[in-house]
Amino acid sequence: MPTMKEIYQHHADAYDELVSHEDYEKNLSRFLLQHFDFSGKSVIEMGAGTGRLTALYIEQAARALCCDGSSHMLQRGEENLASYRDKLAFRVCDNLDVGELEGKADYVVEGWSFGHTVIDHFERAEQIVEQLVMGCRRLLVEGGTLIFVETMGSNREEAGPPREELAHFYELLEHRYGFQREVLRTDYRFASPEEAFRVFSFFFGEQHCQGLVERNSSIIKEYTGVWYWRG
Numbered sequence: 001m002p003t004m005k006e007i008y009q010h011h012a013d014a015y016d017e018l019v020s021h022e023d024y025e026k027n028l029s030r031f032l033l034q035h036f037d038f039s040g041k042s043v044i045e046m047g048a049g050t051g052r053l054t055a056l057y058i059e060q061a062a063r064a065l066c067c068d069g070s071s072h073m074l075q076r077g078e079e080n081l082a083s084y085r086d087k088l089a090f091r092v093c094d095n096l097d098v099g100e101l102e103g104k105a106d107y108v109v110e111g112w113s114f115g116h117t118v119i120d121h122f123e124r125a126e127q128i129v130e131q132l133v134m135g136c137r138r139l140l141v142e143g144g145t146l147i148f149v150e151t152m153g154s155n156r157e158e159a160g161p162p163r164e165e166l167a168h169f170y171e172l173l174e175h176r177y178g179f180q181r182e183v184l185r186t187d188y189r190f191a192s193p194e195e196a197f198r199v200f201s202f203f204f205g206e207q208h209c210q211g212l213v214e215r216n217s218s219i220i221k222e223y224t225g226v227w228y229w230r231g
């Protein structure tokens with residue numbers, strides 16, 4: 001079973017298969033497009049991966065710079081978003097180097113990526129969150145908006161941060177940096193219970209598959225948090 005890091009370096013196809021089944025009710029795209037006006041706007045996206053979040057706003061946006069630490073993931077993102085190639089630029093960039101990016105944008109966004117960075121460096125979590133948030137704020141034009149999308153749990157009944165490191169991250173966003181939060185249902189739907197188990201367990205590992213076989217369902221519950229801050 002590959003680690004998440006190995007998946008991001010070598011298994012973009014398997015990752016992409018997983019996320020293509022996510023949020024079958026389209027609650028995240030509905031929320032983003034109802035609450036934020038991307039029309040004609042510029043976006044800088046960190047941890048863009050294979051472009052799942054990018055795909056939700058790029059039709060409206062004027063342009064986006066998609067960054068990620070993995071060129072392998074970005075390559076798949078470039079393929080997925082090929083019909084928008086005129087609006088897109090791709091750059092290999094670590095999240096912790098966000099402060100070194102040049103340019104400004106109306107929106108700086110990230111999806112399910114900064115959480116990894118906080119977990120990877122949890123011994124200095126407060127410094128890392130400061131670096132991420134202030135690095136992103138620096139890139140905003142006046143009046144611009146930050147949007148961070150992170151997990152509030154997969155294959156569980158109630159929404160909540162699945163790890164203590166993420167709980168601390170979310171708490172800092174809300175109480176130290178003034179982000180507002182919205183929690184959405186973003187359930188996965190697969191063609192069959194067998195496919196659900198195969199695709200979900202490849203990414204999350206069998207230890208996070210409790211009850212999947214017994215429930216024998218093609219749907220896996222998931223919750224997603226959207227944290228946003230308007231400058």
Ligand SMILES: C[S@@+](CC[C@H](N)C(=O)[O-])C[C@H]1O[C@@H](n2cnc3c(N)ncnc32)[C@H](O)[C@@H]1O
Nearest residue numbers: 008047048049052053069070094095111112113
């Ligand atoms: C769960 S995926 C999310 C990808 C994409 N945002 C999406 O919505 O599907 C996490 C992504 O963050 C990237 N990543 C993880 N740690 C990173 C870091 N320190 N710097 C830059 N990218 C990182 C991975 O390569 C991967 O593409």
